Amino acid sequence: GENVEQHPSTLSVQEGDSAVIKCTYSDSASNYFPWYKQELGKRPQLIIDIRSNVGEKKDQRIAVTLNKTAKHFSLHITETQPEDSAVYFCAAAMDSSYKLIFGSGTRLLVRP
Amino acid sequence: DGGITQSPKYLFRKEGQNVTLSCEQNLNHDAMYWYRQDPGQGLRLIYYSQIVNDFQKGDIAEGYSVSREKKESFPLTVTSAQKNPTAFYLCASGSNYGYTFGSGTRLTVV
Numbered sequence: 001g002e003n004v005e006q007h008p009s010t011l012s013v014q015e016g017d018s019a020v021i022k023c024t025y026s027d028s029a030s031n032y033f034p035w036y037k038q039e040l041g042k043r044p045q046l047i048i049d050i051r052s053n054v055g056e057k058k059d060q061r062i063a064v065t066l067n068k069t070a071k072h073f074s075l076h077i078t079e080t081q082p083e084d085s086a087v088y089f090c091a092a093a094m095d096s097s098y099k100l101i102f103g104s105g106t107r108l109l110v111r112p
Numbered sequence: 113d114g115g116i117t118q119s120p121k122y123l124f125r126k127e128g129q130n131v132t133l134s135c136e137q138n139l140n141h142d143a144m145y146w147y148r149q150d151p152g153q154g155l156r157l158i159y160y161s162q163i164v165n166d167f168q169k170g171d172i173a174e175g176y177s178v179s180r181e182k183k184e185s186f187p188l189t190v191t192s193a194q195k196n197p198t199a200f201y202l203c204a205s206g207s208n209y210g211y212t213f214g215s216g217t218r219l220t221v222v
Binding site for chain 2 (some may be wrong): 101104
């Protein structure tokens with residue numbers, strides 16, 4: 001079955017700097033890759049997603065890139081702000097099932 | 113809760129007791145999912161259902177059971193066979209536009 005690995009497990013950046021979180025997946029049939037943000041004690045919220053027919057997608061300060069050949073995708077947050085501090089999860093799924101398999105999460109801390 | 117409601121928010125279970133967590137959605141999604149989250153860890157799939165009256169085991173189904181009698185509802189029962197049930201349980205419903213999560217149920221064994 002699908003396996004998703006996520007790195008780093010923790011990331012601390014200065015406010016205004018960029019943050020990058022990387023994920024790799026094992027099943028080449030996966031074609032949907034969302035990213036979720038989870039604040040303490042709350043439910044995960046979708047922040048951006050990408051499908052395998054595109055290589056990059058951007059939404060204001062957030063971007064996701066996908067390399068299908070290498071089977072990895074990354075989340076990029078620019079001009080980080082303290083409210084970006086949270087746990088971020090990547091996930092992968094196939095269109096046929098939409099069964100999301102999640103990475104282990106990255107705890108991002110943005111220092112003021 | 114953005115169209116998907118979990119209840120209760122907190123639940124306490126005694127040793128040897130079965131408990132049922134409720135999940136209801138009004139998003140008209142065919143697919144529904146249950147995940148378990150342990151402190152500081154990721155989300156692990158317990159069960160999922162892509163259509164009414166059908167469901168499949170996820171990665172950690174032992175000690176849990178589900179039913180899907182209605183499109184809107186996907187309750188999860190934590191049985192006495194689950195030896196370490198203390199965790200945060202998240203229900204989700206999905207479409208090709210992604211998942212929507214409920215607000216979760218925090219289960220504690222007392």
